Amino acid sequence: MEKKKLDATEKPVRFFLVGVGGQGTILASDVLAEVGLKCGYDVKKAEIHGMSQRGGSVVSNVVWARQVFSPIISVGEADVLIAFEKLEALRFLPFLQPGGLLLVNDYSIAPVTVSAGVALYPKDDALYSQLRQRSQSQTWVKGVELADSLGSAKAANVVLLGSLSALISGDADVWLEAVLQRVPAKFADLNKKAFEAGRAVVMEK
Amino acid sequence: MVKRLLSGNEAVARGAWEAGARVGSGYPGTPSTEIMETFATYPGVYAEWAPNEKVAMEVAIGAAYAGRRAFCTMKHVGVNVAADALFFGAMTGIEKGLVYISADDPSMHSSQNEQDNRQYARFARIPCLDPADSQEAKDFMKAAFEISEQYDTPVLLRLTTRVCHTSTPVDLDAQHEHDLAPIQYPRNPAKYCMLPANARKRHVVIEHRLDELAQFAEVTPLNRVEQRSSEIGIITGGIAYQYAREVFPDASVLKLGMVYPLPVKLVKDFARSVKKLIVLEELDPFIEQQVRLLGVELFQPQNLSSPKRADQKSIFPVFGELNTSIVRASAVEAGLIAGEAEPVPEIALGDLPPRPPTLCAGCPHRSTFYILSKLKVPVNGDIGCYTLGIAPPLNAMHTVGCMGASISVAHGAAVAGDAERHVAVIGDSTFFHTGIPALINVVYNQSNVITVIMDNRITGMTGHQQNPGTGKTLQNKPSVQLNIETLVRACGIEHVKTIEGYDVKAIESTLKEWMKMDEPAVLITREECALLPSARKRWTPLQVVEEKCNGCTACFRIGCPAILKSSKMDEKYNRPLAEIDPFLCTGCEICAQVCPRDAILFRSQLARPLTEG
Numbered sequence: 001m002e003k004k005k006l007d008a009t010e011k012p013v014r015f016f017l018v019g020v021g022g023q024g025t026i027l028a029s030d031v032l033a034e035v036g037l038k039c040g041y042d043v044k045k046a047e048i049h050g051m052s053q054r055g056g057s058v059v060s061n062v063v064w065a066r067q068v069f070s071p072i073i074s075v076g077e078a079d080v081l082i083a084f085e086k087l088e089a090l091r092f093l094p095f096l097q098p099g100g101l102l103l104v105n106d107y108s109i110a111p112v113t114v115s116a117g118v119a120l121y122p123k124d125d126a127l128y129s130q131l132r133q134r135s136q137s138q139t140w141v142k143g144v145e146l147a148d149s150l151g152s153a154k155a156a157n158v159v160l161l162g163s164l165s166a167l168i169s170g171d172a173d174v175w176l177e178a179v180l181q182r183v184p185a186k187f188a189d190l191n192k193k194a195f196e197a198g199r200a201v202v203m204e205k
Numbered sequence: 206m207v208k209r210l211l212s213g214n215e216a217v218a219r220g221a222w223e224a225g226a227r228v229g230s231g232y233p234g235t236p237s238t239e240i241m242e243t244f245a246t247y248p249g250v251y252a253e254w255a256p257n258e259k260v261a262m263e264v265a266i267g268a269a270y271a272g273r274r275a276f277c278t279m280k281h282v283g284v285n286v287a288a289d290a291l292f293f294g295a296m297t298g299i300e301k302g303l304v305y306i307s308a309d310d311p312s313m314h315s316s317q318n319e320q321d322n323r324q325y326a327r328f329a330r331i332p333c334l335d336p337a338d339s340q341e342a343k344d345f346m347k348a349a350f351e352i353s354e355q356y357d358t359p360v361l362l363r364l365t366t367r368v369c370h371t372s373t374p375v376d377l378d379a380q381h382e383h384d385l386a387p388i389q390y391p392r393n394p395a396k397y398c399m400l401p402a403n404a405r406k407r408h409v410v411i412e413h414r415l416d417e418l419a420q421f422a423e424v425t426p427l428n429r430v431e432q433r434s435s436e437i438g439i440i441t442g443g444i445a446y447q448y449a450r451e452v453f454p455d456a457s458v459l460k461l462g463m464v465y466p467l468p469v470k471l472v473k474d475f476a477r478s479v480k481k482l483i484v485l486e487e488l489d490p491f492i493e494q495q496v497r498l499l500g501v502e503l504f505q506p507q508n509l510s511s512p513k514r515a516d517q518k519s520i521f522p523v524f525g526e527l528n529t530s531i532v533r534a535s536a537v538e539a540g541l542i543a544g545e546a547e548p549v550p551e552i553a554l555g556d557l558p559p560r561p562p563t564l565c566a567g568c569p570h571r572s573t574f575y576i577l578s579k580l581k582v583p584v585n586g587d588i589g590c591y592t593l594g595i596a597p598p599l600n601a602m603h604t605v606g607c608m609g610a611s612i613s614v615a616h617g618a619a620v621a622g623d624a625e626r627h628v629a630v631i632g633d634s635t636f637f638h639t640g641i642p643a644l645i646n647v648v649y650n651q652s653n654v655i656t657v658i659m660d661n662r663i664t665g666m667t668g669h670q671q672n673p674g675t676g677k678t679l680q681n682k683p684s685v686q687l688n689i690e691t692l693v694r695a696c697g698i699e700h701v702k703t704i705e706g707y708d709v710k711a712i713e714s715t716l717k718e719w720m721k722m723d724e725p726a727v728l729i730t731r732e733e734c735a736l737l738p739s740a741r742k743r744w745t746p747l748q749v750v751e752e753k754c755n756g757c758t759a760c761f762r763i764g765c766p767a768i769l770k771s772s773k774m775d776e777k778y779n780r781p782l783a784e785i786d787p788f789l790c791t792g793c794e795i796c797a798q799v800c801p802r803d804a805i806l807f808r809s810q811l812a813r814p815l816t817e818g
Contacts, residue, residue: 020560023723033210034373043210044338046371049235049668050315054593055766056429056562069451071371074530076549091557109789111560115769116598116761119558144788153788 004101004137006079006168008041011038012065014073018092019084020109021055025155026184028082029060031161034178036064036172046071052069055112057088080168081190082160084143085109086127093134102138104132106145107161123191139167139202146197155194158183207377213368216339216375217306218243218348224302225383226276227251230261232233232446233667235315236369237308239775241278242670245679254679257608257638258283262290262305266359269303270397272388274350276304276362277617279663281322282607286639288325291359295329296407297397298357298414300388300428305331308364311526317607321488326361326465328410330419332363333465335477339373345462347381348427356414363464365487365735367444367526376807391501419466427462427745430475430563435506437541440472440480440492446484448532452541454692457674467495477502481541483520487527490518495691506539528689560692564593567744567791569706569737570659573630574601575763575799576713580720583625587611587640588733589632590665598764601654602630609639612647612656617741618654626720630657633689634672636662641696646775647725648697656718661706661734693727700724711799735791745792745808749783756780760805762797768796 006013015032019025026047033045047060061073073095081096083089084105096102113119122130131138141163143156158179165175176195183191211219212622224681231241245252255261258279268275269432273380279287284307291305292446307322316491319443326333336342336347349360358733395403422428434455441449441460449458459475461467476482476496480505484493494516496503506520520539521527529779564571574594577584578601586592586602615627636658646762647654662671676686693701700719702709712730719726733740749771756775760768760783771784783797783804797805 030372037208037210037374042374043375044371045210046367047369048366049238052589054562054666055560055565057560068373069447070529071367071373071447072528074528074533078531087557087560090554090799091560093554094552109729110765110766110769111558112563112596112598112764113558113560115766116267116764117758117770118366118555118597130554 004006004168007037008039009066010066011065012063012068013080014078015062015080015082016073016082016092016095016118017062017082018146019058019089020088021058023042023084024059024154025058025084028060028084028157030182031178032062034181036062036177038118038174039064039081041065042068044064044068044071057091057108059092068100080164081157082164085123085159087121090127090130091124093131096134098134100135103160103164104131105143105156106141107143107156108139138162141198141201143198146201147194150197151190151195152187155187155190158191158194159198162195163202164198165195166199166202206269208374209377210372211339211343211375212239212370212372213336213339213342213364214239214370215243216219216343217346217362217364218247218468219277219377220303220343221270221345222247222250223378223380224347225274225381225482226350227273228265228275229253229278230264230275231278232258232261232283233255233664234283234308235667235672235709236310236366237278237280237306238284238322238667238670239369240306240308242341252679254672256673258287259290260285260721262294265303265305266294266299267286268291271390272300274383275301276306278306279308279331281320282318284322284325291325291492292329293399294359294595295331295679296404296411297401298390299353299359302353303350303359304346304353304362305359306364308369309488310366310368314366317605320362321491323464323491324489326363330415331358331361332356332463333363335363335464335629336368336461337377337446338368338371338463339445341462342368343375345427346582352418352421357410357416358414358418365444377450377739384444392789397554414727415600417732422463422466422468422805423470425463428468428471429460429462430471431458431460432478432719433457436481437477438475439485440475440482440496441485442492443487445487445527448529449485451529452532452536453515461492464492465660467492467497467643472496472499473501473809476611483541484531485521489523490516490711493518498502504541506541508538508540514764516607541718562593562753563596563597563764563766564590565735566765566789567663567793568738569730569732569735569793570594571599571763571765571793572601572707572795573657573659573730574708575709575795576716577601577628577630579713580716582628582720583623583628585611585615585618586636587631589635590661591630591632591659594630595708596764598762602801609643612640612643612654615654615656616643616650616652619654620650627654628716631658632665633658633660633662633674634670636689637673637687640746641692644698644727645696652725653723654712658693658727658729659706660689660729660731662731663734663737669734689729693729693816698725698727700726701729702733703729706730707793707795709795735793740791744790745811746787746790746809747792747794747797747808748806748811749785750804750806751782753802754782755802759799759801763795763799765796767791
């Protein structure tokens with residue numbers, strides 16, 4: 001599939017990361033911010049801590065540019081939407097600009113409203129077609145499954161980072177270095193494999 | 206020079222260290238928490254968690270009296286708790302630099318109310334600095350110590366969520382050389398003992414100090430004019446500066462780093478240099494009102510009807526945090542800029558299942574809320590993770606106000622003669638914070654409030670901070686573990702019982718028994734937060750025996766995120782069976798206890814893999 005080259009020298013590149021508390025969204029945005037710095041850009045990374053981390057929707061924003069002002073991304077502004085959970089992709093879809101890049105972890109976590117039976121979790125095909133409202137180029141990656149097969153489902157966020165690096169034609173070495181800077185040394189090997197696996201599934205497509 | 210990506214909070218801590226601060230005291234609270242956590246890791250400093258913000262501020266004041274640069278950290282509402290200290294510190298001044306840090310939370314991402322603590326600076330007559338990114342957070346922290354010493358005043362460094370939790374590149378500097386020679390502790394009652402006779406004289410001093418600070422505001426590089434087009438001029442400060450630059454790239458800007466007191470001449474000169482003058486700030490019209498008081502004319506928006514209130518904000522919303530789309534929309538509505546030619550098309554999402562924050566899988570608070578919900582009693586709650594007991598399907602909390610209010614609000618209902626028995630729920634750290642005086646009041650004034658102290662052995666919501674009950678300090682030194690049972694008995698409570706947090710049956714029988722007697726009682730439910738590393742080691746996902754489950758929904762009603770509706774159906778009743786998510790389940794066994802058909806296996810019933818040692 002066609003890979004997008006994102007260059008932040010002319011205009012800002014905005015990454016909108018979403019997930020559920022505890023999924024490693026913050027670590028992934030740390031890595032993205034670090035990659036931006038390594039590419040020589042000004043970088044801002046905004047996230048919310050506290051109550052929302054207790055199983056609620058979590059959002060993190062990373063912006064690369066020659067000079068970044070606002071750290072938060074407004075509706076319709078994101079170049080890339082990275083969702084670590086499928087339903088959250090749809091919830092935050094309005095933030096993606098029309099024609100933006102959409103990367104989805106093919107994994108669902110039922111909100112309590114669903115497990116308690118007061119709401120229904122949307123089916124995959126419905127999700128997929130809803131997501132097409134903003135973007136024709138969506139990539140779904142089985143991040144949790146892949147990471148689990150490598151040793152720990154927790155590395156799903158790094159699988160997705162690997163996929164993203166391929167989608168936007170990033171230099172793998174730069175990205176991997178940023179990943180390894182941010183994860184505990186004892187999990188370096190696992191995360192390296194997770195990153196490469198995520199990169200490979202997109203390269204193959 | 207080394208450039209590092211630091212959050213605003215990390216940058217403030219770095220600034221404190223570079224400025225030679227020796228003492229930091231704080232109480233955890235989003236979005237301030239990481240400041241003290243980070244400061245604690247620097248060499249040669251003393252950092253602590255105090256039991257509440259008032260204590261933290263007094264500790265910082267005490268250290269600054271003793272000749273060491275010191276600061277305190279708290280969230281916006283923490284300043285309300287500390288306000289008494291804030292004012293006397295402003296009156297006395299200090300020997301060495303003193304900085305009060307208030308981290309405000311516009312939009313209340315993790316707070317019970319929205320307040321603009323720049324107001325406290327004006328209220329207490331002290332200067333206020335308001336940084337716009339991490340570099341400024343660090344630089345302003347250092348400047349705050351300088352100003353503090355130069356003008357003999359505490360300085361308020363006011364942050365907001367988007368500064369605290371946004372990471373931006375920061376230049377790191379070396380540590381400031383500072384004199385650590387012992388000083389003679391001041392014996393200066395005229396300055397440090399605020400008896401009425403002394404305080405009256407000090408009030409005159411601090412008003413003069415403000416006059417001098419206003420002069421300083423005219424010349425300090427903390428305030429600067431960015432001259433661009435003269436069509437629109439914007440006075441702004443803090444994070445709003447970023448939105449000003451992005452939405453109005455050509456406008457001239459008066460960027461106020463010090464938002465109180467205002468530089469009168471600078472404001473007037475700037476106003477004269479532009480055609481349309483506006484103020485762009487988050488929350489209250491704090492700058493705007495002062496600019497109006499100067500008689501400076503601001504741009505009149507075309508959509509502004511006659512003001513309903515004297516303190517009305519003219520263009521931008523007074524509630525919630527701003528962002529570029531809100532600022533742009535308000536500016537278009539006011540007739541300042543043209544609307545976008547091609548607005549982003551709206552999309553239809555339909556009704557998505559909401560995902561509110563919830564008690565985690567394995568949360569030891571769940572069992573108590575399950576029972577309280579079953580007992581249908583009014584529950585007066587408090588501030589912490591357990592506030593989430595309010596959420597469906599538990600719905601087990603009926604009031605939540607501020608730190609420590611649970612017990613006193615319940616007492617208020619009891620003495621008002623409310624026919625129902627009230628239960629107050631409060632966490633361990635919140636009990637130490639301000640719950641103790643409220644419990645003493647229950648005993649002293651003899652109401653029958655039942656208090657549940659949910660002791661999860663840590664300060665949870667803010668991300669696992671040590672507290673007086675945990676046996677460790679912020680800097681990881683072993684310390685005493687305050688014995689809650691002894692403390693509660695010392696307050697005069699006779700009926701005190703401790704039950705393991707997960708023990709549903711014991712919690713139920715104890716509460717039911719106490720409901721029958723007309724005396725105050727305290728139940729301590731004790732179990733480590735399931736997210737603590739020591740608890741994680743014990744995680745063992747449970748399993749559902751499909752043959753026994755008939756989809757009766759009893760386990761769904763405890764509201765655990767690890768319990769899912771299976772795609773398999775019970776044939777007789779045609780309803781989904783329960784399923785347990787092995788990635789989320791911790792094995793707390795609350796579901797297994799409430800299952801009427803023994804369809805969920807307890808840990809002891811699980812088949813153990815042969816490989817396990």
